[in-house]
Amino acid sequence: MKNTFGNSIIVTVFGESHGMAVGAVLDGLPAGIGVSMANINEMLHLRHPKDKTATMRQEEDKVSILSGVFNNYTTGTPLTLAIQNKDMHSGDYQYGIARPSHVDYVARKRYGGFEDYRGGGHFSGRVTAALVAVGGILLPVLNNLGIKVGTHILQCGSICDRNFEILPNDLDFLSKRSFPVLEFGVEKKMTEVIMRAADDKDSIGGLVQTGIYGLPAGLGEPWFDGFESMLSHIIFSIGGIKGIEFGLGFAFANKKGSEVNDSFVIKDEKVSTKTNNNGGINGGLTNGMPVVFQCVVKPTASIGKAQETIDFVKNENVIMELKGRHDPAIIRRICPVIDSVTALVVADMLSQRYGADILVKKDLLCNLV
């Protein structure tokens, strides 16, 4: 069983939805990274459920740093952070009834009945709180290096936001927006769609779009640990994500090379491409253009509507009507999670290429971009 990701900056996640705590151990960080509780709390705030568009579970999300930080700076030893669980209703979960499209059945097959099934256990979206706290440490580090990361809701149900245009401006606009969309009026329409699904005891899916600005060209390892591969690996680790595409992605299918090839140009002694259909990556390596990718998020599996399923303890077919508290859409709360794991991949790939000290040496990166 592996709960660890990364090659140079390495994260391990632990905890269960209704256990004592969730948390993360971050290893490989250089000494001297500033760690600000205000930044960590700001990130966690973006992931908080705020109204009826999200779960009614209200967690304080108070982060305790147990190791690896002294006088507000990393020491260079493993950084461990934990977030206590406080608002659990474990009685809402009956062992044996498999929520359709959720992990109850497969977890039973994998762990043979020893799994903590309450609230999805270790598979729960609750564990992403720990990853977002990690993002609260790493995103400011990248910002200091001139690298910006941001995600917005591109589509929720049939309501669409516009695509990224001038990326650094859009990312500045998005930072700290608790409902991350770019166009005026879209938040209200998407909120209505989510509320309608909730009123129907149902859920709704969507698309999110992420941009990374300010990366040097040539980042990534060939073949298996390419930039696309590493991002896709960690993105698919987030529950509820069912697809990822880079740049034009699946829209390449009916195009000709002459229509979509990204022509190189040299301007003011700098190399760029005229278009960015490849989403900033060629052959698994960054090409110096913004990295842009889209992810599809499925409608939340846990819904109140009656559904056919099985009781795998009694071995019989049943109709289930779920009681627990769930997000009618996770599309908003997943955005800071994606930003955080993206920051982790960027930090890991920078460290692999240049050594982890690059994360505290601003000038070095500036000369590379």
Ligand SMILES: Cc1cc2nc3c(=O)[nH]c(=O)nc-3n(C[C@H](O)[C@H](O)[C@H](O)COP(=O)(O)O)c2cc1C
């Ligand atoms: C922030 C966040 C919150 C989530 N909340 C819920 C939830 O309330 N109910 C639910 O059924 N799934 C929720 N999920 C999704 C499940 O974790 C996920 O669907 C499940 O683990 C199965 O994985 P899969 O959908 O990738 O197959 C959430 C995911 C995230 C990232």
